Structure formats: C-alpha cells, structure tokens
Amino acid sequence: MPVNLTLNGEARTFFGDLRTSLLDVLRQTFRLTGTKPVCGEGFCGACIVHIDGVAVPSCLRPIGLLEGACVTTIEGLAPLDAPNPLQLAFQDQDVVQCGMCFPGMVMALSKFLQTNSTPSRSEVKAAMIGNICRCTGYERIVDAVLSLQSGERAQ
Amino acid sequence: MGLFRLIYDSSVLMAQSVPEALEALSDQDAGAALVAGATWVVRAQGRHMPLARRFIALSNIPQLGLIAKNGSYVAIGCMVTHHVLAQALPDIPVLRALRQAAGGSANPGVRQVATIGGNICAADFAAADLVAAALCLDATVELQGVKGTQPLALADYLSVRAHRSGAEILTEISIPISNACSAHARLTLRKAGDYPVVIVSMRAARRSDKTLRDVRIAVGSVEATARRWTSVERALEGQIPTPAELQGLAANHIAEFTPREDIGAPGWYRAQVLPHVLCSAYADLLGQLEGNVA
Numbered sequence: 411m412p413v414n415l416t417l418n419g420e421a422r423t424f425f426g427d428l429r430t431s432l433l434d435v436l437r438q439t440f441r442l443t444g445t446k447p448v449c450g451e452g453f454c455g456a457c458i459v460h461i462d463g464v465a466v467p468s469c470l471r472p473i474g475l476l477e478g479a480c481v482t483t484i485e486g487l488a489p490l491d492a493p494n495p496l497q498l499a500f501q502d503q504d505v506v507q508c509g510m511c512f513p514g515m516v517m518a519l520s521k522f523l524q525t526n527s528t529p530s531r532s533e534v535k536a537a538m539i540g541n542i543c544r545c546t547g548y549e550r551i552v553d554a555v556l557s558l559q560s561g562e563r564a565q
Numbered sequence: 566m567g568l569f570r571l572i573y574d575s576s577v578l579m580a581q582s583v584p585e586a587l588e589a590l591s592d593q594d595a596g597a598a599l600v601a602g603a604t605w606v607v608r609a610q611g612r613h614m615p616l617a618r619r620f621i622a623l624s625n626i627p628q629l630g631l632i633a634k635n636g637s638y639v640a641i642g643c644m645v646t647h648h649v650l651a652q653a654l655p656d657i658p659v660l661r662a663l664r665q666a667a668g669g670s671a672n673p674g675v676r677q678v679a680t681i682g683g684n685i686c687a688a689d690f691a692a693a694d695l696v697a698a699a700l701c702l703d704a705t706v707e708l709q710g711v712k713g714t715q716p717l718a719l720a721d722y723l724s725v726r727a728h729r730s731g732a733e734i735l736t737e738i739s740i741p742i743s744n745a746c747s748a749h750a751r752l753t754l755r756k757a758g759d760y761p762v763v764i765v766s767m768r769a770a771r772r773s774d775k776t777l778r779d780v781r782i783a784v785g786s787v788e789a790t791a792r793r794w795t796s797v798e799r800a801l802e803g804q805i806p807t808p809a810e811l812q813g814l815a816a817n818h819i820a821e822f823t824p825r826e827d828i829g830a831p832g833w834y835r836a837q838v839l840p841h842v843l844c845s846a847y848a849d850l851l852g853q854l855e856g857n858v859a
Contacts, residue, residue: 427576428576428577429576429616429620449758450611451608451611452604452608452671452674453757453758453759454758455672455674458674464677465673465674465677466674467675469607470602470603470604470608470675470678471603471678472577472600472607472620472622474576474577474622475577475579475600475603475620475624477579535756538757539673539756539757540671540672540673540674540675540757542758
C-alpha cells in the first residue's frame with residue numbers, strides 16, 4: 411500500500427516497506443540528504459524534520475504512520491537564496507563547522523522560535539537538549555539564536 | 566511480485582479501533598508488534614533484536630489520546646504523548662511528578678512522539694521516567710483483551726508484563742486524585758543524549774502535626790524494572806526528617822537493590838547516587854507540602 415504525503419510542499423508517494431524510517435525514505439528514496447543519519451536513536455537531533463508542524467526526529471517515525479502528513483525538511487524550510495533569519499544568524503556568526511548537526515539544529519530551533527520568539531539563554535539551551543554538536547561548542551550557537559532579538563533577555 | 570507486494574502491504578496496519586488492533590495482534594504468525602509512539606519499537610535492531618515483521622499502529626484511534634478527569638481520578642489514554650501530558654495534565658499538586666517526568670524526559674523531539682503507554686509497555690526499557698512517576702501515584706492500568714477489560718495495579722503489571730501471553734492492549738492509565746503532593750528527580754551524566762542513571766518519584770501528604778503520611782517512593786533505572794522502595798516509605802510514615810537525614814536513612818537500605826550494569830553506568834554507581842537523587846526529590850516534595858497541611 412503506498413503512502414501519500416506532502417513533502418516540502420509537493421505531493422509525493424512512497425512504495426515500499428512501511429516500517430522504513432522517514433529518515434531513510436527521505437535520503438534513499440527522495441534523495442533529500444540534508445537530513446542527516448547519525449545516531450538512529452532520537453538522541454542527536456541531526457535528522458529532525460517538521461511533521462505536521464512539529465519538530466521530531468525522522469529516524470523514529472516509520473513511514474507507514476505518515477499517510478497524509480505534511481513533511482518539511484531542511485531543503486524545504488526556506489529558498490536557497492532567501493535563508494530564514496536563524497539560518498542567516500548561523501551564517502553571519504560563522505557557527506557552522508562540519509555541518510552534520512546543523513540541519514537538525516535549524517529545524518528544531520526554527521520551530522522553537524515560532525513558539526517563543528524572545529527566549530532566555532536557558533530556554534534556548536533547554537530547546538537544544540536534543541541536538542548534539544561535537545564541533546563548535548554550544549555557546550556560540552546559543553549566541554547566534556539570541557542575536558535574533560535585542561534587549562535584556564538576550565544577554 | 567505479488568508476494569513481494571503482499572509483504573509490503575501488511576508491514577504496517579493503522580488500526581481504526583481497539584478490536585481491530587486486537588484481532589491483528591491475535592494472528593501469532595504475523596510477528597506483530599503494537600506501535601504507540603514507535604520510539605522504542607523502531608530501534609529494535611539497535612538492541613540486536615529483530616524488527617517486528619508487522620507494526621500495528623494505534624495512532625488512528627482518537628479515544629486513546631485523551632486525558633479526562635473523572636471524579637476522583639484522572640484517566641490518561643495510552644497514546645497521550647509526553648509533550649501533551651506535560652502541557653495538558655490537570656494542574657493538581659499530586660500529579661506534579663508526572664508532569665515533571667513528562668516535561669523532562671528524553672528531549673523535546675522525542676517527547677512529541679513518545680507515549681505514556683509505550684513507556685509502560687516497553688518491558689526492556691529500564692529508564693522510563695513516566696513509569697516511576699505513575700508508580701508513585703498508585704496508577705492502575707486498563708488492559709483490553711479479546712475477552713474484555715481487566716484493570717490491574719501498575720506495580721502488579723510491571724512484575725508480569727514481560728511474561729503476559731495473549732493479545733491485549735494497555736488502553737488507559739488511571740491515577741487517583743488525593744491531597745498529596747509529588748515530585749520527580751532524575752540524574753543523567755550529561756545534559757543531552759543520555760538516559761537517566763537513577764530516577765526517583767515521590768508522593769506524600771502531611772498530617773496536621775506536619776509529619777508525613779501516605780508516602781510512596783518509586784525508583785527507576787536502577788534495576789531492570791522500576792519498583793517501590795517500601796522499606797524507606799515505611800520509615801518515613803509519621804516522620805518528617807530533613808533531606809540530609811533521609812539521605813542517611815536511605816543509604817542504610819541501598820543493599821535492597823540489585824543495580825543493573827550497562828553502558829550508561831555501572832551498578833555500584835547507580836546505588837551510590839540513589840540516596841542523593843532521593844534527597845533531591847524529597848527536598849522538592851517538602852517545598853510542595855509546605856502550607857499544604859491536610
């Protein structure tokens with residue numbers, strides 16, 4: 411039985427083993443390799459995508475559960491020539507190193523900022539608890555997130 | 566090609582009702598597994614276990630995702646996620662441990678999909694926050710089988726869950742409402758990417774003389790299955806020790822545990838830090854109880 415879903419705004423259909431993770435479907439079937447396979451256990455956050463507007467690890471979602479779902483990956487978050495403000499902040503402040511964790515960081519934090527546009531430093535850290543970076547250290551990433559706002563809470 | 570498609574077609578069943586799920590589960594040849602949030606089942610191969618040949622998903626059964634306050638208890642559907650539990654559980658002091666557990670488990674992404682039913686039914690997952698929290702709150706689970714529904718105390722269910730035979734679905738968790746307070750504490754070795762090494766959930770009320778009554782302590786992640794710490798519960802009844810005194814008391818009862826060893830932490834370490842985590846939960850609980858004399 412095929413699974414029909416909306417992927418980055420386009421209607422797509424998957425034929426195959428419905429137990430396959432969304433992560434594998436994105437990368438192997440639809441060649442959307444911006445979503446990264448790292449831990450495969452929901453710990454690291456590198457594979458986070460938006461499913462029906464919620465940021466979740468795609469490695470933990472069997473494709474068979476996603477009939478009718480609306481999925482957005484890093485490729486569909488913003489046009490290449492018009493990154494969203496968070497992507498611009500990461501770029502401007504040069505916080506990206508190997509790039510393995512950053513698609514997930516962007517997906518998780520973009521959604522977080524939609525629900526809390528003026529977070530405190532500790533709130534940003536709490537929101538990032540499911541995103542592991544082994545390169546940069548987290549403080550510069552947090553700085554970049556906080557740079558999107560001005561005022562006392564950004565200190 | 567026909568057989569090929571048949572296997573693919575049957576690899577996930579989106580059950581539309583509990584009876585439909587039970588019927589599918591009864592087909593022993595299918596090698597089926599119930600799927601709630603899927604966060605444990607899909608990682609079977611990472612635990613060197615075979616992936617179930619067929620997933621029976623419960624996410625299309627709306628009534629399993631409800632939270633309802635019914636008089637003297639709160640009924641929680643098995644498909645309620647940790648995120649929803651943390652946000653939507655009634656703001657009643659006795660339920661605080663469960664709210665804390667749900668709001669602090671795993672990470673934000675996992676909390677969006679992991680469910681309370683999955684946490685309770687994953688018999689080989691020792692570090693389930695919600696199990697300890699529900700255990701200290703005297704939770705009852707409702708098991709629906711082909712022959713009807715059976716309520717069972719969560720503590721009893723945990724002791725037999727790995728060995729129960731026959732098709733059944735844990736559909737609901739009921740928690741009695743009382744004027745007690747509760748608290749939940751967990752210790753991870755890192756802020757992210759870690760299961761808790763020790764989990765402690767506590768519940769108690771206070772007598773008019775401010776001593777404790779109806780004490781419950783549940784310990785998770787130390788042994789393979791969460792359980793009550795009844796010797797320390799008894800020692801606390803009618804007492805009101807300081808957190809430091811409780812830590813000393815608890816240390817005298819540590820030998821009652823057979824702590825598990827795994828890649829997360831050695832057994833001796835879990836035992837060593839348990840009294841500290843208990844102390845942390847207790848200090849939080851005392852803060853809640855302040856001014857809540859009943």
